[in-house]
Amino acid sequence: MNTNKKQRLSLGLDSSTQSLSAIIVDVDTAEKCFEHAIDYRTDERTNCFGIGEDYILPPKSEGEAEQPPLMYLASLDAMFSDIRSAGVAIENIVAINTSGQQHGHVYLNQNSEIIFANLSRAESATLELQTLLAGVFSYTTAPIWMTSNTVSQTNHVREAVGGKEKTIDLSGSDVPLRFTGGVVRRVAEQKPVNYEATKIIQLISSFIPAVLTGNSRVPIDTGNACGMSLMNYRNREWDNELLAATADGIPGGVEGLQSKLPELTPPDTEIGNIAIYFSEKYGFDSECKIIAGSGDNPQAKVPVSGDLLSLGTSFVNMVSTDGNTLDPEGYANAMYDGIGRPFMFGCRTNGAMVWDSVRTNYGFEKEQYAPAEEALSNVSPGKHMIFWQPKTESFPVSGAFDLIRPTNTTNPNLAEDYTGVIETSLAAVYVYSQVFTQQTDNPLYVTGGATDSSQIMRRVAGIWNRPVVPVEKGGAALGAAVAGAHAYCKSTNEPFDIETNSSSVLKRGEIIQPNTTDTEAYHGNGNYLNKFREMYEKIMQDNPV
Numbered sequence: 001m002n003t004n005k006k007q008r009l010s011l012g013l014d015s016s017t018q019s020l021s022a023i024i025v026d027v028d029t030a031e032k033c034f035e036h037a038i039d040y041r042t043d044e045r046t047n048c049f050g051i052g053e054d055y056i057l058p059p060k061s062e063g064e065a066e067q068p069p070l071m072y073l074a075s076l077d078a079m080f081s082d083i084r085s086a087g088v089a090i091e092n093i094v095a096i097n098t099s100g101q102q103h104g105h106v107y108l109n110q111n112s113e114i115i116f117a118n119l120s121r122a123e124s125a126t127l128e129l130q131t132l133l134a135g136v137f138s139y140t141t142a143p144i145w146m147t148s149n150t151v152s153q154t155n156h157v158r159e160a161v162g163g164k165e166k167t168i169d170l171s172g173s174d175v176p177l178r179f180t181g182g183v184v185r186r187v188a189e190q191k192p193v194n195y196e197a198t199k200i201i202q203l204i205s206s207f208i209p210a211v212l213t214g215n216s217r218v219p220i221d222t223g224n225a226c227g228m229s230l231m232n233y234r235n236r237e238w239d240n241e242l243l244a245a246t247a248d249g250i251p252g253g254v255e256g257l258q259s260k261l262p263e264l265t266p267p268d269t270e271i272g273n274i275a276i277y278f279s280e281k282y283g284f285d286s287e288c289k290i291i292a293g294s295g296d297n298p299q300a301k302v303p304v305s306g307d308l309l310s311l312g313t314s315f316v317n318m319v320s321t322d323g324n325t326l327d328p329e330g331y332a333n334a335m336y337d338g339i340g341r342p343f344m345f346g347c348r349t350n351g352a353m354v355w356d357s358v359r360t361n362y363g364f365e366k367e368q369y370a371p372a373e374e375a376l377s378n379v380s381p382g383k384h385m386i387f388w389q390p391k392t393e394s395f396p397v398s399g400a401f402d403l404i405r406p407t408n409t410t411n412p413n414l415a416e417d418y419t420g421v422i423e424t425s426l427a428a429v430y431v432y433s434q435v436f437t438q439q440t441d442n443p444l445y446v447t448g449g450a451t452d453s454s455q456i457m458r459r460v461a462g463i464w465n466r467p468v469v470p471v472e473k474g475g476a477a478l479g480a481a482v483a484g485a486h487a488y489c490k491s492t493n494e495p496f497d498i499e500t501n502s503s504s505v506l507k508r509g510e511i512i513q514p515n516t517t518d519t520e521a522y523h524g525n526g527n528y529l530n531k532f533r534e535m536y537e538k539i540m541q542d543n544p545v
Helices: 069-085 112-120 122-126 151-161 164-171 180-190 192-196 204-213 224-228 240-247 253-260 276-282 296-301 352-361 370-377 414-431 454-464 476-491 498-505 516-523 528-542
Strands: 009-015 019-026 032-039 093-100 105-109 137-139 198-203 270-273 289-291 307-311 315-320 333-336 342-348 387-389 401-404 444-447 468-470
Touching (some): 009 204, 009 296, 009 476, 019 069, 069 276, 093 204, 093 296, 105 180, 105 204, 112 204, 112 276, 137 198, 151 164, 151 180, 151 240, 164 240, 180 198, 180 240, 192 198, 198 204, 198 224, 198 253, 204 289, 240 253, 270 476, 296 315, 296 333, 315 414, 352 370, 387 414, 387 528, 414 454, 414 528, 454 468, 476 498, 516 528
Parallel strands (some): 009 093, 444 468
Antiparallel strands (some): 019 032, 105 137, 315 342, 333 342, 387 401
16 A cells, blocks of 8 residues: 555556557556557657558568557657646656557567667657667568468468467467467568577567667566467466477577577566656656566456456457366467466457448448347347358358358348347357356456447347446556556555456446346257357358368
């Protein structure tokens, strides 16, 4: 407990695909004090780096997705300037914790340690970060999570390790295309000169703390390292077999790759104090602690200790586990959150965007929910199935296909179509998460726009057959701020109740209990979920990726 009167603030930064976001929370009162975002495309301080409407640089080949790391540096200067202009007492910020888009990474050259050391000199504060650190990159762009041109590289790693089962057992995932290791291998193959000139590889989530501390060799956290296909998931250390498979045949071999990787550390580790550059330029206290940070998904999970289902454009299911339970099919990925708790992460691409499309097909605007909500209220759960995947799916892996009505309805209507597509898309998440989901009466926390619909929430409760609690949207910056407060108190040996703090900054709604009739329709004699799986797997066979 803080015994003096000085306010203590924790700043969470989220360096995402589209923006740098910041949330500040009071360490002692758990109140949210400040919230701000800088959009890379619309802010004049960051829109000069050549990114397109999709927020990436024009790809030189299909599947390439890269961003300019100088943009991240410019956004940091811009954010701190805005925080100061907003009247925030910057000197009261005692901890800064980072979230970074998972899998994204940068390549730092042989001179990076010397160049970073300039951040420890007071005179450096007269320069912008993008000028001061412009010469640190051996590969001038940052590959991000949208990368999909690594098929041969990921296949090589999987086969070299010993196949899918062995790969999942070691890393917790089945070497997805976007994961960092496969991308590093591709860079080494395609740009061997740049790769050989690389001294350090940092994730975006560790690159920001490296800048904040003026130390290019800060460790990578074990939460975001889960998204690299290089770390042993259970042991939380670089894995010799995964490293050897990734480095096979590339310059420097496994020794070269291992030398480029920083040490690993828990995400809530204090890794140093803020560099003089930021104290001189913006007024941070020199004792402000920098936390190791983590990826955007691990940080977003922090404010909810239980299972969290996000019903957005895509659906994200984050299931708390014992740290040993994995997905043998490889659809979901094993991770640790921003304070080190294990969970499984599954993302279904065809989420609420398909619900929106059904409403649009019946002439309603995207945001026009009332008619559809009324239609839902007139249809009993577990009666209809509509299948539709406009995009290739990863959870479970399957190809895109047009709308399918298994019952061949001759007079389709909004009520049946809307109910059907909602229930099948929710059923897909539930069914393919069962292998790593513990049977429990603990609440399922649900976030996203769908929490405003009592009829949708009723169906979530019925399908999961457990209490459901709506929570307001938090995001990775909020999770980073809460985890930062936790890490700060941990470093000062103070008690910190993560649950009390989280429930204060992320408001919970009323508990929704499952309806017995609904659960019977889904799980009992209605047999909806079994019928769904049978039909869906037939459709998947007919529509491979």
